[in-house]
Amino acid sequence: MILFEGVSKKYPIDNVALENISFKIGNGEFVFLTGNSGAGKTTILRLLIKDILPTGGSIFLDDWEINRLPSRQLPYLRRKVSLVFQDFKLLTDRTVAENIAVTLEIAGKSDKEAWEKILNVLKIVKLENKGNYFPGQLSLGEQQRVAIGRAIVGDAKILLADEPTGNLDPKTSWEILKIISDINKMGTTVVMATHNVDIVNSLKKRVIMLKDGKIVKDEKKSRY
Numbered sequence: 242m243i244l245f246e247g248v249s250k251k252y253p254i255d256n257v258a259l260e261n262i263s264f265k266i267g268n269g270e271f272v273f274l275t276g277n278s279g280a281g282k283t284t285i286l287r288l289l290i291k292d293i294l295p296t297g298g299s300i301f302l303d304d305w306e307i308n309r310l311p312s313r314q315l316p317y318l319r320r321k322v323s324l325v326f327q328d329f330k331l332l333t334d335r336t337v338a339e340n341i342a343v344t345l346e347i348a349g350k351s352d353k354e355a356w357e358k359i360l361n362v363l364k365i366v367k368l369e370n371k372g373n374y375f376p377g378q379l380s381l382g383e384q385q386r387v388a389i390g391r392a393i394v395g396d397a398k399i400l401l402a403d404e405p406t407g408n409l410d411p412k413t414s415w416e417i418l419k420i421i422s423d424i425n426k427m428g429t430t431v432v433m434a435t436h437n438v439d440i441v442n443s444l445k446k447r448v449i450m451l452k453d454g455k456i457v458k459d460e461k462k463s464r465y
């Protein structure tokens with residue numbers, strides 16, 4: 242469960258990104274975060290991985306209050322909540338499989354267990370034939386799938402995706418959405434920031450829409 246209670250975020254200098262935001266997202270939900278550029282979507286996602294701290298209010302993840310979590314607990318939070326960045330952030334000198342493995346090395350899994358997980362994730366993101374490729378040898382859509390694979394390999398309970406279809410053509414965007422939907426169907430909570438009107442309107446999921454740092458809509462089975 243994700244709970245935002247009266248959360249505000251002001252960046253220096255006096256740049257208000259979020260103003261008194263409250264919402265609750267249950268386990269296994271699929272939620273789109275929409276709104277114009279600068280509305281505050283990425284700020285919400287960064288708050289959820291404690292990449293930044295709120296300037297007001299509280300953020301809970303189950304019974305953890307994220308903004309009070311001691312820094313030694315941060316690795317546990319990042320294992321539970323995984324953010325796929327818009328620009329992928331793949332390691333260019335590592336193969337697809339090695340990029341996905343990065344998460345597991347941090348978690349200290351034994352090699353055999355790690356390898357089984359990686360193979361399973363490569364299947365989920367439909368890259369089972371490209372495990373030995375380097376990111377430079379992949380299309381943008383494939384690179385996005387590697388980033389998603391890396392995010393889920395550690396069994397994250399919550400997958401956050403920031404504009405995962407932002408740089409992709411419509412067909413590739415739908416392939417990515419199918420993979421994210423499948424991951425949600427396996428039980429992972431998904432929060433996806435997007436400008437993609439077609440995708441939001443077709444999926445009829447919950448939509449939280451932001452405008453100038455405030456929630457202007459929060460509806461189930463909604464549209465853009």
Ligand SMILES: Nc1ncnc2c1ncn2[C@@H]1O[C@H](COP(=O)(O)OP(=O)(O)OP(=O)(O)O)[C@@H](O)[C@H]1O
Nearest residue numbers: 252253256257258277278279280281282283284285
């Ligand atoms: N590091 C930062 N320093 C100062 N202001 C910032 C910073 N990051 C974001 N902001 C401001 O906070 C507001 C919200 O930004 P945010 O990145 O959350 O928007 P967004 O909804 O993700 O937009 P986009 O659709 O363009 O990605 C904007 O006004 C932005 O200028």
Ligand SMILES: [Mg+2]
Nearest residue numbers: 282283284403
């Ligand atoms: Mg953004």
